[in-house]
Amino acid sequence: MTNGTHTTAIVAEGLAKSFDEVEAVRDVSFDVGTGEIFGFLGPNGAGKSTTIKMFCTLTRPTAGRAMVAGFDVVFERDEVRRYIGLIFQEQTLDAYLSAKENLRLHAELYGVERRLVEPRMRQVLEMVGLWERRDLRVGTFSGGMRRKLEIARGLMHSPRVLFLDEPTIGLDPQTRRSIWDYIKRLRETEDITIFMTTHYMDEAEICDRIAIMDRGDIVALDTPSSLKASVGADRVTIDTEDDPAAIAALSERFEIEAHIAEGALTFAVPGGETFVPRLFGELGVPIQSVSVSRPTLDDVFLSYTGTTIRSAEETQAKPARGMFTQGGARPRL
């Protein structure tokens, strides 16, 4: 049992899974350190859920191997299950039972020491702010409260690795924020590794590291800030009195290619803040307004997968984004 404590939380080596002819996950290798918050992003159908399922022993890999909490997901399935907590994308609560009964059921299934069941139950319920509602039927809970209860339940047995599959999907922004507060605080209180998938790019910012998956491969893996730096340039948007003249001047004097996007002139440039003063001095076309934006994780995502996490038409509406796809070699892992 000691070998589970100080090892790397997750190790994947050449992990692959195919269903008949389709390769859902191909040759994926990476590590997640103990205590990390690790984000797993990718478009729908990229293979995220299949990968999570393999880590959680719900699906057997067709090739490669994976260790979770120090145990092999195929050969030590029961051990893995003892040390992981799972929060699924879909509801898995019993709506006919009370909050407490749901937790108790979990504790009994996991064989939590009897004398610790009550205090631990109180602790996790207080953490998500549901202690006062412990005796209410889950059927009366709102979507956000159910999600919080599921997180509390996932923590009931003090897992070493917590898997969260789209934990905030379908929730309002306020609830989403409070759920992330709990998750962040978890690290201070629980000594736990968190592996999560999300569709909301702003949420991925809290991760220590992010892996982006596309078509069964991991196409990028780094800290959020390095990933943003890797897609390069800042984006500058300006309003001028004469856009065609400004485009010509930009390409002549600064060798920058600019586009009109959504009625404004947009271009990419490294170190946007220091570039703007020069722009005022040297452009020669009056400028009415300027805005500089740093690459977001959305841009990172777009750059590595060729699609925004939202919709295809939004991508088409911003042709300026196309430039990111050429920028730099993709770090292959």
Place this chain on the structure above:
Amino acid sequence: MSSSAETTATAGQPLDARGGAPVEIIRVHVPARSWRSELRAIKIVWRRELIRFLSDRLRIAITLIQPLLFLFILGSGLQQLSSASTHGMDLKTFIYPGVLCLSVMFTALFSAASIVWDREFGFLREMMVAPVKRSSILLGKCLGGATVASCQGAILLALAWAVGIPYSATLVLGVFALQLILAFSITAFGLMVATRIKQMQSFMGLMQIVVLTMFFISGAMFPVTTLPGWLAFLNRADPLTYAVDPMRQLVFGQLDISAATQRDLNPGVSWGGWRVPALLEAGIVLAIGLVMLAIAIWEFSTTE
């Protein structure tokens, strides 16, 4: 809704490491799998069935209506036609054992159906990823269904006086034991079907047809001595026959009736002239249930 949950979270927040006294985190250890942890799992799954059953009063009421309809409406109505052939015995008394079986079957079906619900509402997953054997979960379900159904059946035992059957310890214990066995087997049957059929409507539709067919063939509503050959064959092949017959023998054992009436109305089940003993009949029902449970466990372990 969530905002009030928020306030409670910040107000009574013992876990906040940044404010106030440090709070000790309760570390829980999940033990390695053992027969004791399996027992705990079986017990909690069983208990969940009971909690859910007791909290659903409407369901208890609804499943009681059906046997009452059979017993008092159908029984009283057909009495007009049958009084000549029942040696003057009340038809309600005759069909009472069969109605007991029917009620148990339907309640057990509802219990088995809960696994289809569980799958639809995701809860099945919560149980399936726990570090326990799937057989423990299914066994817990099956025992839960059996307990719930036989409790429901026990309520019907209270009706025995209304159809002229005197009580005795043998009657109450015997009927209860038989109900338990029957309910266990029917739940196992339901679980086995539920591994294949994942939609509630199809599941309930199919199960109702199966249960009613078994019920009609079993001789719950008629004596099985002088049946036409094809029906006699079906009757002996119907597992429910072996639950109805011992149930009827128990009930008729309480009655003070002539040997001729016993012979005509409670002939017992025979295989080619050999009278099958009641204990063997109960054993057959139990064995079929165990086989079906084993199939269900095997299916769940390989498919989910």
